[in-house]
Amino acid sequence: MNLGNEYLKIVQDRFQSIKSLGDKTISQLSEKDIHWKYNETSDSVSIVVKHLSGNMISRWSDFLTTDGEKASRNRDQEFVDDKTSKQEMIFIWEKGWNILLDTLKGLENQDLLKKITIRGEHHTVIEAIERQMAHYSYHVGQIVYIGKLIKDVNWETLSISIGKSEEYLQYKLEKHRS
Template identity: 55%
Template sequence: MSIGKAYLTAVRGRFNQLKDLGDRAVAQLDGQDIHYVPGPESNSIAVIVRHLSGNMISRWTDFLTTDGEKPDRNRDGEFETVSVTKAELQEISEAGWKLLFGALDSLEEEDLLKKILIRGEPHTVIEAMERHLSHVAFHIGQIVYIAKMLKGENWEMLSIPKGQSEAYRTKTPGQ
């Protein structure tokens, strides 16, 4: 496998992991939890998910041919508090992820060094993907943190539980 194809596979894998992490965190919450706001300058999970989806739709629509900040995007509106159900929030989320994965799947290794624009600033495709990957990771971390705080002792771990690192490290593959 070429380096370019390996890179595209790795990036898709990282986005898949982040999506799964966010999905599993939100799945533990009820409809009221997704609207909890930790503080006056904070956002609810519903707002964060709406922002992530809006950002994905803007960035990944016509990824190679148009500026990643679309003129019809209402970024400020993404941060307004809107009442949505968990099912509606899932649909909003999936719309963004679908565009992201579709665009990733359409890329070829020769696209990686092409120049694209985000807010008028040139980026290679690699730079744009890395920029978006870090943006998504930042917000998924917020979602997980808020969800974990809300669930408290009822939180179901999404990774290796505290105190079990050694057991995980020495675990035999396949067990």
């Protein structure tokens, strides 16, 4: 087993898992819901999606060869809710994730210690991956929390329901025994 290749497999799975939480939240939201904001200084799901996608496209395009903050990126515009439709928002969401996941699939063990730059700051590829993992987890957590606020009692949980922890544990143990 090669440690670098195993790491790359694990981070691809982790990013997919983070994306899945966002997917499952977005699927519960209406056209109106994606633009809901707690207050004027808060972000809507639509805004968070635009920001995530803009970051992913900038960071992961030409990942090994150009700075992760592309001149073509307009970060400030990502925080303007221009009332995109839910379908358009999902297209934006998928575009960013596809670039990220395709780039990760193309990386190899020998790439992990290469140096790349983000805003002129040097990082190993491993550092850059971990930096983005934390950033995307943070923002998908925001999306989930906003979804929970909006859906209230109609929220369909994305994890183990309250009061079902023991039942879930037994299910997992039985599954692994067979």
